[in-house]
Amino acid sequence: MADKQQQVVVKRARHKSSVKDPGTPGVLKLTKDRFTFMPNDPSSPVKHNVEFRTIKGHKFTKDGTKQALLNLTQDQGGNYIFEFENFPDRNVCKDFVASAIALSGEAGRTVPEKSAVPIQDEQLSAAEMERRIKLLQEDSDLQKLHKQFVIGGILSEAEFWATRKKLLEQNYSRRPKQRVALKNDMWSTKPLADGQIFAEKPAVRQAYLNFVPNKMTEKEFWTKYSRAEYLHSTKNVIAAAAEAAEDEELAVFLKQDDMLVNEARKKIRQVDPTLDMEADEGDDYMHLPIQDHGLPRNDNKDVLDSQYEPYRRSFSQHLNQHAAVVLQGRVIDVELGDTRSVAEALARTKHAELAKDASDVYLDKERLERISRMTEIEDLQAPRDPAVAPLSIKDPRDYFDSQQANAFSTLGDTVSGAKQLKCSVSTREAYCSLKECISEIKFQGLTEPTINSEVAFKVLNGLAQNISSNKYHLGRNPNESVLDSLPKITREELLLHWSSIQELLKHFWSSYPITTKYLLTKATKLKDAMSQIYPKLQEIKESVQSDLRHQVSLLVQPMLQALDAAFAHYDADVQNRSARSGERPNGF
């Protein structure tokens, strides 16, 4: 990428209509908003003058291939293919084109937005405006809210963004782009040109650099490597040791990777010691029946001689290292064809890292300081807070079940609550009948049979049905939510109303206590907006199907309650205000 922003790029190029076409030679001139191509031969019809606004993307061939091509694609399917004399030229143009497209894309999109944004009172920097517009573009829900309230005139821009400062700041810092990871090919035996084996096993890389081409050819090297891998796969440690004793180059592959060990040690040292990594039962890897992350540990812990120890290879170690490398992605950006140069490049980067760490004395000092701060002297501390009783986490399904009954009681009378027991008998008579019943049994004995068989059968059926139907009740399936079971339109409406109510209520409650006229008008406007939403909620409740009605009511009820509370507060406040001011308009 060019170091300074270039305004104009001029390069010799050939314009081709297709890849095979030899093309017309000419000069390609790139500026920020357009590119022009003028053929060397003035009589040729191939002249282009295209704005970057119409260019949607660009493609290019890899460096090192036969042709250095740059293909600019348009929205409607047209494209412009340019061939350059060499790759550096092409790359310069490519980067310029990329930035030009990005710029024109933004400009194109911001133009219609600018007209939608109303005139503001506050002085905003261009950066701030850009940030807001970007946020609105990214989040469609936010955009909807913005359109509804700010453009509808209920809230002003300043108020809308006042509560979203954090969002704006967050968006400002660019998030690191995801990098492409390496292909996850653990078990391919072919040495890959992108150097994955070298990335994973630094000892192999070192061996390669040392042995090839001095001691053996590349083919021999990989043969020995495959032999080593084969030996490892048989898990025959003794055989591995035997072969290693014979062939010293093979031994390099079979022994443990010291460089890996050093790297791991360095990484551990870099971990912040002030991290509170409390060990709990979940960390107890020693006593789990299945160890090594789900792989059964071979229990043949034959006490092998210590000479065989270096030849042991643990699968989990291999897995960890592989995962670390895959996630790290491509360390070297350049596409190299030669194995040797890959190895060298990797070695270079590792050395660079090492050098950087070694020279970072300052980091070390800072770490030590932090450690000393954290290890406090215990007996100089203030008494700790009284121990809190541990949380008892209940099964969330219980909560769902129990809330249903609350809904029943709030939405309507309990089914049988309306019936009141009427006892029109005096106390004495009541006791008499009770005693009579007791003596009845005394003399007659228990009824035979105690229970009618049909009745018993019915009861059993009813119980069984009850128990099995509870299985399909709400809240049983953690993946399913009430919202998903609603029809799409209702769901969207509910969510929209919910977010608008949240926004309105937030501003409404924050404007109390009302001290200025501005707050009064604001509160009135908000209240009017809320009272418009209220009947819509009622409608939703009534319009939905009968089997979903209960769940929808459960969802809508708290919204209505919140609105009711706001209205009640508003009315009470208005009354107080008018009472205090002493004015009584006619009729009240």
Add this chain to the structure above:
Amino acid sequence: MSPPVPSKILTDDVSLLMVLIDTNPHFWSSIKPHFSFSKFLSHVLAFLNSILLLNQLNQVVVLATGINSCGYVFDSSSGSVSQRAESLLPKLEEFAENDESLSERDDDSGNGVGSSLLSGSLSMALCYIQRVFRSGPLHPQPRILCLHGSPDGPGQYVAIMNSIFSAQRSMVPIDSCVIGIQHSAFLQQASYITGGVYLKPQQLDGLFQYLATVFATDLHSRNFLRLPKPVGVDFRASCFCHKNTIDMGFICSVCLSIFCKHQKKCSTCGSTFGQAKTLDPSASQQR
């Protein structure tokens, strides 16, 4: 019968069942056309016999819940085997007499069904269970079964909640079988908090089947049996000042007592409350 010999190993399905029978005469006379007390008793007695048949070491204790008093009516671990059924009924009669004598004479007008003393019988059951706990390391697993029909008395709210929490702490589940017309909020809470089963049978003439299917299960078997769960629990509380059932009120932040109206001072712990901001109920009400 001699107490169990310590050398006997109690298997994990031995239970001590405390049955609390509701003997509120007003309730029983009001429910007379559907279900009579004698039918009820016959179902319950058959059930008690089957419990005792399930395991030789099972114990059953029956308490009667009246409107003025509560009392033990039957204890399977006292007296000989042959005397069981015979001793229950006379004792029950005696209890009813006693209860009647305790009621005030001039309360002749029937003004609705009053509540029975559930809190009293729960406490008595828990005391018996505590005694069993202290009798030694070998004891059956206790649980409480409430056969209740009278409506909840909000005045007993505090006492019942205290018994529920004490049962929860001793890990004694409270099962409830509600034979009345309406659900009982207290018993729902009791079963929910202590981990028992709450059931309101749809058909009262099949009561024995309900009892045998659901409530005869011992605590060990409940780990792998699926028993009916109620649809929900009514968690409404009563206020401490008027004993009305409320669902929105004021709570003292020191002792968690519940009041229906704003008060200057908590009547339970004596802490003074701060000034309420406005008289607007929506602003200062807390759950």
